[in-house]
Amino acid sequence: MKIVIVGTAYPFRGGLATFNERLARQFQAEGHEVVMETFTLQYPSFLFPGKSQYSESAPPGDLKIEQSFSSVNPASWFKAANKITAYNPDMVIFAYWMSFMAPCLGTIAKRIKAKCNAKCFALVHNMLPHEQSLLDKLFPPYFVRTIDGFVALSKSVAKDIGAIDKKRKPILFSPHPIYDHYGARYDKTVAAKKLNLDPSVNYLLFFGFIRSYKGVDWLLQALADERLRELNCKVIVAGEFYEDEKFYYDLEKKLGLKDRVIWYPSFIPDSEVAPYFNVADMVVLPYKSATQSGVAQIAYHFEKPMIVTNVGGLPEIVPHKKVGFVVDANPHAIATAIAEFYTENNSLNFEMSIAEEKKKYEWTKMTQAFVELFKGSFIK
DSSP: OEEEESSSOTBOOSHHHHHHHHHHHHHHHOOEEEEEEEEOSSSSSGGSSSSBBBOOOOOOOSSSSEEETTTTOOHHHHHHHHHHTOOOOOOEEEEEOOOGHHHHEEEEHHHHHHSSSEEEEEEEEEOOOOOTTTTHHHHHHHHHHHHHHESSSHHHHHHHHHHHOOOOOOOEEOOOOOOOOOOOOOOHHHHHHHHOOTSSSEEEEEEBBBOGGGOOOOOOOHTTSSTTTTTTTEEEEOBBBSTTTHHHHHHHHHHHHHTTEEEEOOOOOOOGOHHHHHHEEEEEESSSSSSOOOOHHHHHHOOEEEEEESSSTTTHSSSTTTEEEESSSSSSHHHHHHHHHHHHTTTHHHHHHHHHHGGGGOOOHHHHHHHHHHHTTOOO
């Protein structure tokens, strides 16, 4: 098939670009012809709290990526649709994650469907964002109306789509596949040396950009729990601040956590991810709200146990006491799971289960979901 993927890709950085590029590679490996159409401008500055939207890496030589449209320029949406139509694609996949993009992506899809017979499907990370506004009531229905079918990365996202879609279009659930391009697993002592850390310390990892819904404040409060003070454990926070960092540093000081939190407050390029996961005993996702998480799939790749809060789709991908802990969304519950992990020596049992559980998250399952949509053989 001829497939076009519309969404974030190089030169933009981050999890969405990584996902779309990995999906394109999987389709190519299966013999399909793939073109990626991405933004000239993705986020206006008022919507992007980070330091840079752009990758500093070399462009991927194995993918055809074109920058064709701006999220805020309607004229470019029509030009992009005309360009995509000229490819005569069989399938166009729109990677959707926030309401602000609905007019742009929806208009491109609507125009494509008016000009050719391509099927337009959506890969939905979040139907409704973690931090909601008035736009979330106005824009998503427009996008949903233009799409022929959906692949949702979690059951909670599938439910959100169903609540908006009035025509009962096909919605398939296919969980976030494993990010498998970050390098190999290796010994904790090697990873500690790379990061100039003491390998005898117990390390908990929070990875990814820092916003209020990610719950880093809850993780710090959990670390301050008296039960953890004797466990020789520290928290590594590796990711860029997307909000005022002073709040977190003040909280660290207030809780008396000096020397127990290790900050790497910047974007971590793909080539530098491995040591952070390899040095960690456990990955913690203390989220206050969520639909799914790419961080969990990196943890699966490195076969690291996880603590996740019982929000959104996180419990769907972390079976409780099999590959980690699913806990109530509060600092005390997070601290209890950390204490149990270290005092009951669960690491080996978890890692054995993770090696088996991760087989569920192969990229072939994601491509197959879109093929099933295309064929009209819908799996409920």
